[in-house]
Amino acid sequence: MLPYLSHKAHMQSVYGEALFSVPVNVEFGCPNRERDGSGGCSFCPEHGARAAQIADAKSVEEQMQKALSFAKRRYNASSFALYIQAYTGTFASLIKQKETYEKLLSLYPFRALHVGTRPDCLGESTLEYLAELNQSIDVVVELGVQSLHDASLKRINRGHDAACSLEAIKRLHGKGLKVYAHLIIGLPHETPALWKESVQGLVDASIDGIKFHNLHVIQNTDLAREFSQNPFALLSEYAYAEALMELLRFVPSHIPILRLATDTPEHELIAPKWHMAKGQFGEYVAQTMRYRGIRQGDLVEKQPEESYEIPQKISLEDGSTTFWNEIYRDYYHPKAGATRQAKELFLAHSNLKTRLEKGDVKLLEIGLGMGYNSFCAVELAQKMSKNRLHVKTIDHDRMLLQKASAVISDTLHVKMLNALFTCKRYDDDFASVEFLNAEARYAATLLREPFDVIFLDPFIESNNASLVTLEFFQNLRKLLKPDGILVASTTLHVSQVGLNLAGFDAVVIKDATSDIQGIMATLSSSSYLHEKEPYRDIYGVYNDKQIETLHQKSSN
Structure with missing residues (x-):
């Protein structure tokens, strides 16, 4: 409807x-x-x-x-x-x-x-x-x-x-x-x-x-x-x-x-x-x-209480909770755990703790999802109580925050989700989180400040091709400081090709003891030539199916 x-x-x-x-x-x-x-x-x-x-x-x-x-x-x-x-x-x-x-x-x-x-x-x-x-x-x-x-x-x-x-x-x-x-x-x-x-x-x-x-x-x-x-x-x-x-x-x-x-x-x-x-x-x-979660007339009419269905709840190995996505037919997080992925992939490989030891840190997260990555980053800043963490996070799906808050047990995590859902901002003593509720490609064009760290969490990258195209990586490159680092939960070869062509040095991260994997990328002074084509989205508006179809045609 x-x-x-x-x-x-x-x-x-x-x-x-x-x-x-x-x-x-x-x-x-x-x-x-x-x-x-x-x-x-x-x-x-x-x-x-x-x-x-x-x-x-x-x-x-x-x-x-x-x-x-x-x-x-x-x-x-x-x-x-x-x-x-x-x-x-x-x-x-x-x-x-x-x-x-x-x-x-x-x-x-x-x-x-x-x-x-x-x-x-x-x-x-x-x-x-x-x-x-x-x-x-x-x-x-x-x-x-x-x-x-x-x-x-x-x-x-x-x-x-x-x-x-x-x-x-x-x-x-x-x-x-x-x-x-x-x-x-x-x-x-x-x-x-x-x-x-x-x-x-x-x-x-x-x-x-x-x-x-x-x-x-x-x-x-x-x-x-x-x-x-x-x-x-x-x-x-x-x-x-x-x-x-x-x-x-x-x-x-x-x-x-x-x-x-x-x-x-x-x-x-x-x-x-x-x-x-x-x-x-x-x-x-x-x-x-x-x-x-908006509709025609909702600002001028009395709206009925909205009922929404909580997706199938899944308990992961580290005790965290995730959802099963019916559209993509997969889990939002690796089976090893959402918290473990946040800490061992995103926080560890961005050297976030070391950066916070030295001074304030600006973090951009693309794909807020259920909020684990941002929450663990905020939790780290609060625990260190030394310098301030400024987070800007982007996600198209605001309603996922409400659904996540109904199943996550950590009260501070839920507090952050509720604040972002209602007023798009969460503040703590040593951290702040600002939520940009928009399509990521569009939201990225609205940003002007450079970031120390970028988290890119495209969920199922083959179905979210718009977040791993050459053009999107080129835009992210402009938003990253010279000594900054990008960590992404993708290991697709096409993503590596796109990062290299966009001017990144990319290193694949794999954990032999779990299904947690990703890429760590830093700015490079040169781009690499590849035989294979990256995902392309030259106008920044193609849907994921169009990007995948275009890639298949160019690769044949």
Whole structure:
């Protein structure tokens, strides 16, 4: 189950099945453009964001046939909603609107009609006609709001103000019509606080659905010309996901989310150049929200007590506890023990005790997991009571901390886990731990300070390939002090190759008396040539399966 209400799930609850959109361009034009097509909103392309699957169709009948065939072939679709998409669906005389809509609706037994339009193109006669249509078919007006900040609307040459959008929503609701709002996230000079204000304004207006768009710079637009002269910041996949997830928490859970991100044809897009596929981005957002234990509306609604299942508890040889991971079909820790691995692999081979004898130590841990490595490091600093240990630890899965605290017996360990879960920070007399709850590759790009020691615990590295790629090792190299040391719980040859090529001297660590093993790596002045290829992740967004598949192809 998704942590937000998708439009598909919403339609299934309303219609008993999902309706697939059939986009049509009726060529009504736009009041914000000149007759020759120039002008308009700075972000909008000349074709008015016409759907790709109907781009070469000559007539509305051909557009419809192409869209229907596409949906039936690709999605095995059987029920449809007609979507008047490009330009402004109500920018015509009432006679023309009636003639066009009724003709289109007669061509196929659609179950709903979606009309894309602007807040300033909704005359009273149009509203009355749409309300009349709504008696025989579900009518939804998709309103281009884009922002509820007048300065932004003026900057993008929108042609109306925020009050116009809110008034349009009120008038449409007064006629009994549903309204979906389109909202752009990432407009120049807007901040996360302003994005939240726009979302809150729509929620307060009782909006019926929201389509989120991350700002795209498209060829041959005024925004493209502005971008070429004075480039402005755009959101990467990870940065946009962070913004989107936070905004979803302020949207009540009954409001469907029609779209998470913009979908612009590659040949038209100038920036941002994402390398995460549309479906992969949606999976990333959903998985990240699950890992963090957050969901749509959780900051504005009273949430029911959340029940969560504790994974199968396993007692290890040293008396520590671990979990069985059903996804990876393996234990989180070696059978010899989680505490033993922390002390004999990570602490011992990083020379942490010697470093703390000499002065304060900065430690970066990637893969907090159940917290054994960080806890043993903190415990050592407290026992020595000499210099301070500063730990920054990264993990995507926040909920694992809560599950671990339910099975770990050491009260101080549990205290640390609970502090990191609730406020992302734990402080003691001689140690502090800061928790970065994010995907490791993204979190690593946010760090600026150098570290004395890096712990890398990728769990099952063959299934967490993103943590043992050449590119990730190169980023870790930048975060390590010249005399620093990296200790990793991996012995894969492909990991050794990646470390060597990234500029590390790597030494394999194996304990003949246990299943504890890993690698100790220090900075090298030169890289090594290898016949075998390392794992590659050149854009830092590939999922583990993609990395493994790419590696297999390059190795053949």
